[in-house]
Amino acid sequence: MQTAYFSGGCFWCVEAIFQRIVGIIKLTSGYCNGNTSNPTYQDICLGVTGHAEVVKIEFDEFKISFKVLLDIFFEIHNPTTLNQQGNDRGTQYRSAIFYINNKQQLQAINMINLMSDNIVTQVTKLDCFYPAEDYHQNYFNNNLSKPYCQMLIRPKLDKYFSQ
Template identity: 70%
Template sequence: MQTAYFAAGCFWCVEAIFQRIDGVIDVASGYCNGSTQNPNYKDICTGKSGHAEVIEIKFDETSVSFEQLLEVFFATHDATTLNQQGNDKGTQYRSEVFYVNTEQQLQAQQFIQKLNDNIVTQVSPLERFYPAEDYHQNYYNNNSDQPYCALLIAPKLDKYFK
């Protein structure tokens, strides 16, 4: 099993997508890097902590490759907007791949090079991951009737999985 870390806006949206990918074993929402030890959602929302909202993906590399996960990552968010996905604005909503080894770093950098010059996605080493609060975990599956989920996440799932 391998692990990948992606930031692509609100982690609720990203989590919902990757939970539905064959070969993905587990997805957890959380916060990467940044300056605050053991941050919480309130810390992150200030935009001053330096953390990104991320998902931690545990995947079976015999069923799905890191490159295939990169394909999903870039197909399901706008990697050309700096620090913003839709109405979610701030550095915590940036587009970033946090790599855990040199192979992931090179694959992410090569994947971005194949795309166009407008990509703002950063590729950075994972320094630390902090799981988000329990109520953020499995958010869409537990709250699909909430307005944010119904208006933003459900259409994204419908678009990608049709």
């Protein structure tokens, strides 16, 4: 089993797509690489902790590669907007890949180098990870009828999986 950490805006959207990918074993929404210990969602929303909203992805490397995860990651969010995805604004919504080894770092950098010059995605070593509160886990599946899920997450799922 391998692990990847991606920040591509609101973790609910990122989680909802990766939940439907073959080879994913477990997902955990959370916060990483900030300057406070055990942050809460309220702390993160203030935009002063330095943490990013991330999804920790545990995957079976024999069924899906880190490179394929990178392909999906870059397809499901806008890597050219600094600290913003749609209406979500702030450093907690930055585009970032938090690597855990040199191989992940090199693969991420190589992929970015093949893309547009406008990419603002950070490639940073994972320093710390804190799981988000329970109500953030499996958010879309547990809240299908909520407006955010219907207006933002459902269209992203439909767009990605209709290709």
